[in-house]
Amino acid sequence: MNKFSSRVYQWMDERFHLSDAIDFMKKKYVPVHRHSVWYYFGGVSLFLFIIQVVTGILLLMYYKSGEDQAFESIHFIMSKVQFGWLIRSIHSWAANLFILAAMIHMFSVYFERAYRKPRELTWFTGMLMFFVGLTFGFSGYLLPWNELAYFATKVGTDIAGVIPIIGEPMLYFLRGGEDVTGATLSRFFGLHVAVLPAVFTVLLGVHLLFVQIQGMSTPLHMQHLEEHEIKKMPFFPNFVLRDLLLWLIVLNILAILAVYFPWELGRKADPFMPAPAGIKPEWYFLFMFQTLKYIPGHVLFIDGELFGILMFGLGGLLWTMVPIWDRKSAEGKRNKTVTYFGLLIVIFIITLTIVGWLV
Amino acid sequence: MVEHPARETQKDKRDFLKLILVGSSFAWLASIIYPVISYLKPPKQSEVVVKSVKAGKISDFANDSGTIIKFGSKPVLLIRNANGEFKAFSATCTHLDCTVQYRNDFGLIWCACHNGKYDLNGRNVSGPPPRPLEAFVVTLQGDDILIHKS
Incomplete structure (x- = not known):
């Protein structure tokens, strides 16, 4: 067998020069320091994305889009298809864990200033992927066509409609008409299973390519050290094996969550029923949802909802553009504004998420 | 050069x-x-333009209750107050498009999405809604309740 595998390797190597890639990986090192643990969250997000692709394809075998069929088909998957409940539960849980892992990855990159020159484009592709990830969550949430999803989509798309000038055409475009109907479901389905995966895969490819070319970023406080003073571990096999071990742990956590806390289906959406008491969006939109509750009908001369959306838009833009406005970190200097802005956002998000959860 | x-x-x-x-x-x-x-x-x-709908019989609606009625493709909230009078408003919250409900414990119209509140004249009285609810006209024809666009 060993002989066979080495012959296969040789056969491939002659044609595709595999040894070059292996040499490259052997020469690649990952810095070791007290913040090294954060390096793993990009990999965890990648692993959860792979799980989403696999379980998503499996769900596609039975899912039917359409007002009269969507809810029923998920019910069918959960009650009649063997292990259907498990696949659906894993898909829902992994979606949430993906957002969580991507958030941890994003915050750690932010506070470590890993976005600084020369990694600006890695940050931008990452941020784009994060927004695509949120759109994945938002569009996937509607697909079971249940009560919560229906109102979440009404609110979410109406928020887009509030934006001046482009808002109304965008609302029509997103909903496939004036209201949230089966047309919206078809659009979201197409977006969720075709458009977003394609966009995400391209961005992911570019993001990973950048990481491979540039290697891992070292924290600012290590920048003055000489090359030989930095503790390192080889990317292959040391780092890769640690990565795989963590993936295994994540898979176990996912299995426990999916089995012991199966994702509920809720009640079928009915456009002629009032929004149920206690309605909430997914946890990662909760802070925005809660903030919108506190903003009064009018702020100065504009509608409160528009004011809220403008504020969120501005905050998101500032966050995304941090490699542009934070020049100090690129020069190896400490920039306290970045830390304070980051802490303000983290505290704001955590506080409003907890309040939204409890109220 | x-x-x-x-x-x-x-x-x-x-x-x-x-x-x-x-x-x-x-x-x-x-x-x-x-x-x-x-x-x-x-x-x-092209949708059929609905100008009025028959909501049902007076006896179908208890005092101090609210019911969502289909007005074409839109929901309308028909309220019968404690005195037995009928009022109707668009059930679409003016904040972010959720569907409102009558809460007899508050004596108000309430939106569960962002805790918006309207009084029984449809006026936005608390929470984020920026405008009052659109009012509809309710007429009684014998025992039947008719809702018209105002």
């Missing part, structure tokens, strides 16, 4: 060709993007 006339003509030609190339590239792109965007714009479907 004197420019070579032949070289000058060649530069002009090249600039002209560049312009043609860039121009036609844009035209080509537009010829693809325009139909795709037009395709994605949902066509306006």
